[in-house]
Amino acid sequence: MPQGKPDIVPDDGLTTRQRRNRPLLMVHTGPGKGKSTAAFGMALRAWNQGWPVGVFQFVKSAKWRVGEERALRVLGDSGEGGTVAWHKMGEGWSWIRRPGADHSDDAREGWAQIKRDLAAETYRFYVLDEFTYPLRWGWLDLDDVVETLAGRPGAQHVVITGRDAPERLVEAADLVTEMGKVRHPMDAGQKGQKGIEW
Amino acid sequence: MPQGKPDIVPDDGLTTRQRRNRPLLMVHTGPGKGKSTAAFGMALRAWNQGWPVGVFQFVKSAKWRVGEERALRVLGDSGEGGTVAWHKMGEGWSWIRRPGADHSDDAREGWAQIKRDLAAETYRFYVLDEFTYPLRWGWLDLDDVVETLAGRPGAQHVVITGRDAPERLVEAADLVTEMGKVRHPMDAGQKGQKGIEW
Numbered sequence: 001m002p003q004g005k006p007d008i009v010p011d012d013g014l015t016t017r018q019r020r021n022r023p024l025l026m027v028h029t030g031p032g033k034g035k036s037t038a039a040f041g042m043a044l045r046a047w048n049q050g051w052p053v054g055v056f057q058f059v060k061s062a063k064w065r066v067g068e069e070r071a072l073r074v075l076g077d078s079g080e081g082g083t084v085a086w087h088k089m090g091e092g093w094s095w096i097r098r099p100g101a102d103h104s105d106d107a108r109e110g111w112a113q114i115k116r117d118l119a120a121e122t123y124r125f126y127v128l129d130e131f132t133y134p135l136r137w138g139w140l141d142l143d144d145v146v147e148t149l150a151g152r153p154g155a156q157h158v159v160i161t162g163r164d165a166p167e168r169l170v171e172a173a174d175l176v177t178e179m180g181k182v183r184h185p186m187d188a189g190q191k192g193q194k195g196i197e198w
Numbered sequence: 199m200p201q202g203k204p205d206i207v208p209d210d211g212l213t214t215r216q217r218r219n220r221p222l223l224m225v226h227t228g229p230g231k232g233k234s235t236a237a238f239g240m241a242l243r244a245w246n247q248g249w250p251v252g253v254f255q256f257v258k259s260a261k262w263r264v265g266e267e268r269a270l271r272v273l274g275d276s277g278e279g280g281t282v283a284w285h286k287m288g289e290g291w292s293w294i295r296r297p298g299a300d301h302s303d304d305a306r307e308g309w310a311q312i313k314r315d316l317a318a319e320t321y322r323f324y325v326l327d328e329f330t331y332p333l334r335w336g337w338l339d340l341d342d343v344v345e346t347l348a349g350r351p352g353a354q355h356v357v358i359t360g361r362d363a364p365e366r367l368v369e370a371a372d373l374v375t376e377m378g379k380v381r382h383p384m385d386a387g388q389k390g391q392k393g394i395e396w
Binding site: 024040042051176180181195 | 220222226227228234243244245264265266272276278323373374375377380392393
């Protein structure tokens, strides 16, 4: 994409450089495809900068994101870019092994870990994949989530994916993209396929 | 994303498996972010399947897609998944070295190579990045592009990115996602930054 020029220069007391490098809270929402794939595509850029990347997957799936996970693990282990830590809910997060826990408990423990990591500035780039669902389902306290994200220290970028992002999260975000569905193969009776959907 | 079930089963004479594995023509368009990042995120899935991936970048940029390119080259060279071939216009495509050529000539040569690769089934997954622009600028023959893509042999998936996808290309596609801009940091006077925009 050609580089754009800002339409307005805000009176916020920041230098252009400070403003340019402001950490971003990003949301990929909407009914269309590409919300998570775009977040993992961004993770490639973060990896290339040598940044530690943390992925937290919030919805259990039979297919997970096997392609993205394997690719990011290979990249993280290559010694060329940043490190990659990949955490997934449902089979137990990597930092706890407590099978049989309730999914809402899992979600709360995942969020508690993210809060610890944000406070410790563990990663420079976070993917909170399908994080809108536990928010929508009332498993997490939206006030706590928005305040924690808005007040995170340092230069930590966060991208959140999932349909139906709560309005207050959208308002708190610096960058919001709505993926709209124009046409999808399932409309023509086609189910998901390997290499495309996972 | 939870696996969906098709609403309708078409009377097209294909088995579910044949229909499921039908090669897809995909378009990521619209004014929002995520068009290319989602395409490169999909490329991770293709790589994980062991498929040969071919990337063709159609718009010259000072920043190119340095993060995605380095990541996909490391993956392609890892010996774990599929191979990756990365081609970019403007500095001369990798198969020709003819500096000073007109950009429209470059675009036509890029498309000619894609036609040869589709005919030879060189790759299983193609990213035609920012391909809508040479189409919009009239550098390529839209009839030829749509017919070639629609008639491509084998099981080759193609994803095309860029704003303002021509309507006939959208109609020919199996899957179209419109990335809508809800909020972008440039609106608040912020320019692009490393690790995020490239």
